[in-house]
Each structure stands twice: as structure tokens, then as C-alpha cells.
Amino acid sequence: MAHFEALTLFFITFGVDFMPRHRRSKRGWMWNQFFLLEEYTGTDMQYVGKLHSDGDRGDGSVRYVLTGEGAGSLFKIDEKSGDIHATKRLDREEKAYYILHAKAVNRQTNIALEGESEFIIKIHDINDNEPRFTKNPYYARVPEMSEIGASVIQVTATDADDATYGNSAKVVYSILEGQPYFSVDAETGLIKTALPGMDREVKEQYQVVIQAKDMAGQMGGLSGTTTVSITLSDVNDNPPRFTKALYEFRVRESLELGGTVGVLRAMDADIGENAEMEYRVIGSDGPGMFEIVTNKSNQEGVIRLRKPLDFERKRQYSLRVQVENSLVSSRFLAAGPFTDEASVKVIVEDVDEPPVFDRGNYVLEVKEDARRNTVIGSVSAADPDDKRSPVRYSIDRRTDMDRIFDVHAGNGSLFTLKELDREENAWHNITVIATEYNTPDLVSRVPVYIRILDVNDNAPTFAANYETIVCENAKANQKIQMISATDPDEPSDGHHFFFSLAQEAAGKANFSVRDNKDNTAWILTRRNSYHSLQKSVYHVPVVISDGDFPRQSSTCTLTVRVCTCDRDGNMKLCNAEALTARAGLSTGALVAILLCVIILLSPQGFLCEKKWQKCGNKI
Ligand SMILES: *[C@@H]1O[C@H](CO)[C@@H](O)[C@H](O)[C@H]1NC(C)=O
Numbered sequence: 359m360a361h362f363e364a365l366t367l368f369f370i371t372f373g374v375d376f377m378p379r380h381r382r383s384k385r386g387w388m389w390n391q392f393f394l395l396e397e398y399t400g401t402d403m404q405y406v407g408k409l410h411s412d413g414d415r416g417d418g419s420v421r422y423v424l425t426g427e428g429a430g431s432l433f434k435i436d437e438k439s440g441d442i443h444a445t446k447r448l449d450r451e452e453k454a455y456y457i458l459h460a461k462a463v464n465r466q467t468n469i470a471l472e473g474e475s476e477f478i479i480k481i482h483d484i485n486d487n488e489p490r491f492t493k494n495p496y497y498a499r500v501p502e503m504s505e506i507g508a509s510v511i512q513v514t515a516t517d518a519d520d521a522t523y524g525n526s527a528k529v530v531y532s533i534l535e536g537q538p539y540f541s542v543d544a545e546t547g548l549i550k551t552a553l554p555g556m557d558r559e560v561k562e563q564y565q566v567v568i569q570a571k572d573m574a575g576q577m578g579g580l581s582g583t584t585t586v587s588i589t590l591s592d593v594n595d596n597p598p599r600f601t602k603a604l605y606e607f608r609v610r611e612s613l614e615l616g617g618t619v620g621v622l623r624a625m626d627a628d629i630g631e632n633a634e635m636e637y638r639v640i641g642s643d644g645p646g647m648f649e650i651v652t653n654k655s656n657q658e659g660v661i662r663l664r665k666p667l668d669f670e671r672k673r674q675y676s677l678r679v680q681v682e683n684s685l686v687s688s689r690f691l692a693a694g695p696f697t698d699e700a701s702v703k704v705i706v707e708d709v710d711e712p713p714v715f716d717r718g719n720y721v722l723e724v725k726e727d728a729r730r731n732t733v734i735g736s737v738s739a740a741d742p743d744d745k746r747s748p749v750r751y752s753i754d755r756r757t758d759m760d761r762i763f764d765v766h767a768g769n770g771s772l773f774t775l776k777e778l779d780r781e782e783n784a785w786h787n788i789t790v791i792a793t794e795y796n797t798p799d800l801v802s803r804v805p806v807y808i809r810i811l812d813v814n815d816n817a818p819t820f821a822a823n824y825e826t827i828v829c830e831n832a833k834a835n836q837k838i839q840m841i842s843a844t845d846p847d848e849p850s851d852g853h854h855f856f857f858s859l860a861q862e863a864a865g866k867a868n869f870s871v872r873d874n875k876d877n878t879a880w881i882l883t884r885r886n887s888y889h890s891l892q893k894s895v896y897h898v899p900v901v902i903s904d905g906d907f908p909r910q911s912s913t914c915t916l917t918v919r920v921c922t923c924d925r926d927g928n929m930k931l932c933n934a935e936a937l938t939a940r941a942g943l944s945t946g947a948l949v950a951i952l953l954c955v956i957i958l959l960s961p962q963g964f965l966c967e968k969k970w971q972k973c974g975n976k977i
Pocket residue numbers: 733736766769770771
């Protein structure tokens with residue numbers, strides 16, 4: 359409560375030699391003590407003090423006037439006696455002092471007896487405010503397994519009372535709830551752990567109640583409380599543990615590569631990154647067959663297939679697997695290895711599989727002169743589940759639209775249905791299908807590449823349209839045209855062409871053929887001077903034959919026009935129709951059409967076929 363005796367008074371000077379508690383002055387103002395207790399609860403108005411002037415002789419001629427903060431409302435003055443009263447309760451924490459002005463005037467004349475003076479009414483503190491915490495509740499975290507005395511959080515309470523005076527604002531902290539786990543520093547409000555080895559996996563949350571009490575914690579002080587919600591944060595103090603010593607998974611042998619064989623889940627009492635783990639295979643009787651991939655989102659180990667399974671080869675696998683925490687704190691290494699191991703048994707289940715061809719593809723060869731129904735080779739497939747179970751073969755007709763081939767449904771022999779021509783199609787790439795007799799929806803396919811082998815079935819012909827003239831003034835044995843030949847067949851050691859003058863022209867020949875033995879030949883003049891008036895066009899039949907078996911030959915006819923030339927052999931004039939055609943055209947336009955006779959000879963040498971066809975590439 360109040361502490362009157364300790365009050366210090368304010369001094370107001372306006373020429374008054376004023377001493378506290380003494381009514382003594384040469385002249386001027388005199389008054390009582392000017393202090394006021396806050397939160398006054400009395401029924402009558404609280405007396406503040408008295409204004410008095412030396413000039414006041416008590417005859418009622420002096421009037422005291424009060425102005426300033428709260429004058430007339432909070433503070434009332436008796437204008438005759440100078441007594442000041444407070445009309446209401448005052449709160450120091452709201453306003454600690456008031457500045458007022460006092461005057462004494464002659465009631466009749468209104469002339470001031472004293473100059474106006476300023477004075478202060480100071481409100482004196484009582485302990486009417488309890489300490490208040492800056493937060494309620496507080497939230498704090500501290501790692502589990504912390505040593506004793508680990509700092510958790512500092513709490514602070516403030517007290518609105520006057521901290522410069524007495525103990526009304528002197529706060530002391532204590533813990534009301536939360537022992538023996540936590541303690542609080544009485545002076546600073548720092549909360550610390552008070553028990554070693556607090557385990558998050560046992561209890562994670564603590565509600566601690568802290569009290570702050572003023573009056574330095576003495577009896578009669580006011581107090582406030584706050585709650586501190588303390589969470590133990592996780593540290594990695596628990597290793598992962600497999601839930602079983604032996605896991606068993608069943609998978610079909612048809613499981614695709616990368617497919618899931620099974621899922622392992624190890625438990626870890628920790629949370630977050632302290633519960634993150636890695637799985638691995640540390641032993642297997644099928645090396646490289648399986649791998650474990652850790653699913654980072656749910657910490658599961660997914661066993662995946664890396665190599666194909668085959669029930670017919672191996673029906674069971676045994677693996678040894680390990681799990682380990684990704685993050686291991688060195689502080690807890692002594693608590694044991696942060697790993698665990700388990701066994702995994704993978705049982706392979708049989709699947710009815712389609713037939714399997716004994717090769718990934720087949721390359722077969724057949725000569726282009728093969729007759730219909732010639733067997734060109736065979737394919738073979740078997741049911742991997744039962745080698746004796748029968749298989750049926752067929753050709754995928756989309757790959758053999760012209761039905762050139764067929765396959766024997768029972769034994770896989772491929773044979774021709776039509777005649778072949780290598781010069782038309784050198785390859786026939788088809789697909790053969792194998793079907794299980796008993797389960798026709800189990801189907802396999804295999805590519806079969808059929809190469810058509812060459813047979814010498816084409817006769818050589820001129821390689822080009824040769825543009826040939828002879829000058830009227832030509833000399834015998836002049837070269838007038840080089841010729842070469844072409845043949846669509848492909849003999850293994852290359853072409854060998856032979857050129858000669860056809861038999862029927864040999865007797866009265868006007869030109870000769872000289873075989874250069876390099877697949878070319880020269881056409882030569884055979885006499886001096888040709889006369890266009892006598893004969894303007896000559897037809898020279900040339901026999902070209904190849905060196906292959908069976909030998910093929912043809913007779914191609916070269917047309918030679920007779921032209922007039924200058925002394926140097928430059929052409930000047932051919933015949934009338936050539937002249938008109940020559941205007942603006944190359945000499946090529948002057949060359950006559952070459953016709954040739956193809957004579958196909960059988961190995962025995964007799965004439966088996968004879969037809970007219972155009973010789974050369976362009977007409
Ligand atoms: C398959 O059967 C056909 C017709 O009986 C026969 O011509 C062929 O040689 C046989 N193929 C094999 C590989 O036995």
C-alpha cells in the first residue's frame with residue numbers, strides 16, 4: 359500500500375523560498391505537500407493540498423484560482439481557503455503527474471496578489487498491476503536426449519508498476535507445472551531441461567506453466583502465469599528394423615524387367631529424415647537378378663526384376679537384404695549399428711508361354727530359277743513349357759501378299775509357291791508364325807529373310823544409244839564408235855562381255871568390230887570412202903555375249919549414217935531429213951534408232967527363243 363514517509367515533494371518556485379513541510383516564506387505562496395496516492399478508494403474526496411498566499415489576511419478578500427491539467431474537473435479548489443481536492447480515483451499507470459497553475463487575486467479588484475505559478479501533482483505508485491507475460495502460450499522445441507541444462511526458451515513478464523520505486527515491478531519466475539522435466543531461472547525466465555534422456559518416442563509434448571510474481575516474489579505480491587508448450591524434436595536414436603526375418607514373394611516367370619517382385623517395409627521409431635532409410639541386396643543366389651529401390655516418399659524397399667525369370671530353369675531364389683538409416687548421428691553410434699538384415703525368398707511361378715523359335719531370325723537362300731514347290735529351308739519352334747506339345751506354323755500373309763511362299767504347318771519347311779526373279783526382288787522378307795496346338799492364342803513370330811540367288815538369265819545389250827556417223831571421205835580402219843554393254847544379272851566375279859560382228863553380215867561387211875577385251879569394243883571402217891548417194895544408212899549387227907553359265911547373248915544393230923565432212927573429218931552434211939532435224943539439235947538427234955535382236959541360247963546351243971526388243975536405254 360502507500361508509503362507516505364518515503365515521498366519526496368516537488369518544489370515550485372516563484373520567488374518563494376519554499377521548504378518542504380514548513381510553512382515559512384518571506385512573501386508569496388505557501389502550501390501543503392502536493393502528492394496523491396493512486397487508486398484511492400475512500401468515500402470522500404482525497405485531499406491534495408492547500409494554496410496559500412502571504413497576502414491573505416484571512417478576511418476573505420483573496421480568491422485562489424487553479425488552471426491547467428484537470429483543473430476544475432479532476433482537481434477542485436476552494437477559492438477562499440485554497441484547499442485542493444481530487445474528485446476521482448487516479449491511476450498512475452494511466453498518467454503519472456499533472457501540471458497545474460495557481461493564482462491568487464483580490465476578490466474585488468481582480469488584481470493578482472501573486473504572479474501565476476506552475477506546480478505539479480505527482481501520482482504516487484501502489485502495486486496495483488500484476489506481471490504479464492509477453493506471450494501466452496509460448497511454443498518451444500528442444501532435441502530429445504538433450505543433456506541437463508539445455509536451453510529451451512526464455513519467457514519474459516513485464517509489470518506496469520513503477521520500476522524505479524519499491525518492488526512493485528520486481529518480478530521473479532517459478533515453475534508451477536512441468537517438473538521434474540524442466541526448470542526456470544528465477545531471475546531471467548530462461549527455461550532449461552532438468553532431466554537427462556528425455557525420449558521423444560516415449561513422450562513428445564510437455565505443457566509447462568511458469569509463474570511470474572512481483573514484490574520480488576514475496577508474500578502479497580501479484581502474479582501472472584503463462585503456458586509453455588514444449589515439443590521434443592527427434593534425433594536419430596533408433597535404428598530401422600525389418601518387421602520379419604523372412605519375407606516370401608511369389609512372382610510369375612513372365613514378369614517384365616523392372617517389374618515389382620515385392621515390397622519390404624522396415625520400421626523406425628524416429629521420424630522425418632531420422633527415419634529415412636536405404637535398402638540393398640547384400641547376397642543372392644541369382645546374382646544381378648534383383649535390385650532394391652528405396653521409395654523415398656514412404657521409405658519402402660521395392661524389389662525389382664533385372665533379368666528375366668524362367669520357371670523351367672530356376673524356380674526359387676534366396677536373397678539377403680539390408681536396411682540402413684541414411685543419416686546416422688555419431689552421438690548414437692554406440693547405441694548399435696543403425697542397420698538391420700532380413701532374408702527374402704522369391705518363388706517363381708510357371709506361366710503358359712508361347713512357342714519359342716530356335717533362332718531370333720532366319721536367313722534362307724534360293725536360286726531364282728527354283729521351280730514351284732521347292733523347299734528352301736525350315737524354321738523350328740517349341741513350347742518352352744512342354745517340348746513335346748505340338749506347334750503349328752503359318753506365314754503372316756501381310757508380309758507375303760503375293761503368296762510367293764508357304765510353310766508346312768507341321769514341320770516348318772518353307773517352300774515356293776511361285777517362280778522367282780532376282781532382278782525384280784532380290785530379297786523377300788517375311789514373318790512366320792508359330793502357334794501352340796492346344797492353346798492357339800499363344801503365338802510367336804519370327805522374321806525370315808529370303809535371299810534370291812542370281813542365275814544368268816539375262817542377255818547383255820548395248821549400254822547406251824550410240825550416235826554414229828561415218829564420213830564419206832573416211833579411210834579404212836578408222837574408229838568411228840566405241841561401244842560397251844550392260845546386263846542385269848550379277849555374276850559373282852563380275853561381267854565378261856564378248857563382242858563380234860554378226861555372222862550374216864560378215865561376208866560383204868563394210869564395218870568391222872574390234873573387241874577390246876575390257877568389256878568395250880570399237881566399230882571400225884573397213885574401206886575407203888562411203889557415198890551417201892549410193893547408200894546413206896548402214897545397219898551393223900553386233901553380237902554381245904556374256905561369259906556366264908548358261909551363256910546368254912544378243913544381237914544389237916548399230917545404225918551408221920553417211921555424212922559429208924571437211925578435210926579434218928568434221929561433219930558438214932548428212933542427208934535431207936537429218937539437216938532439218940539438225941537445226942538447234944545436238945548430233946544425238948541425228949542418230950538412228952538402234953534395234954537389236956535378242957537371241958536366247960540354251961546350254962545345248964540351239965535357239966530356244968527369239969524376240970525383237972529395243973536395244974539400249976533410250977530411244
Ligand atoms: C516337311 O514335310 C514336307 C512334306 O511332307 C517334306 O517335303 C519336307 O521335307 C519336310 N521337312 C522336314 C524338315 O522334314
